[in-house]
Amino acid sequence: MRVACGLGNLEGVQRWALVVRRIDRARGRRWWLAVPAALVVAVAAVVVSTDPVGYGVPFWPFLSRADRDDLRVMEAVAGAARAEGDPARVPVAVAADGVEVLASRLNAPHGAVWMRVRYHVHDGVRCREVMVLGDRVQVTSRRVDC
Secondary structure (H helix, E strand, C coil): CHHHHHHHHCCCCCCCCCCCCCCCHHHHHHHHHHHHHHHHHHHHHHHHHHCHHCCCCCCCCCHHHHHHHHHHHHHHHHHHHHCCCCCCCCCHHHHHHEEEEEEEEEEEEEEEEEEEEEEECCCCCEEEEEEECCCCCCEEEEEEEC
């Protein structure tokens, strides 16, 4: 004969325990890396949006309609520089494209030309300092006040 071992009417009661979940420490550390990275990206986006053509990122999130006109003019300057070959003839070729050349300097030993140009965009007038560098015809520029 078998005797029922039990606690009377407590046989069917389950034992509940308080479970405390440990925090995954690696997950918390990721936030410390993600927040500064997001801030760096946001600051870089603000800086690039001031002159997207000059920084070499002429595409949608940074480019306004005036910046598209700016890009069109800079492509014309680069095309004129590549077509001429001789850096001394670049300011004349750029002026023929409807861009006003305010000042130009030829750096003969290095084969480079510095120009300050003014042109019209849909919301006003912009000026840029343009540097056409030698044989490989690299064109760099930055926006300046007129």
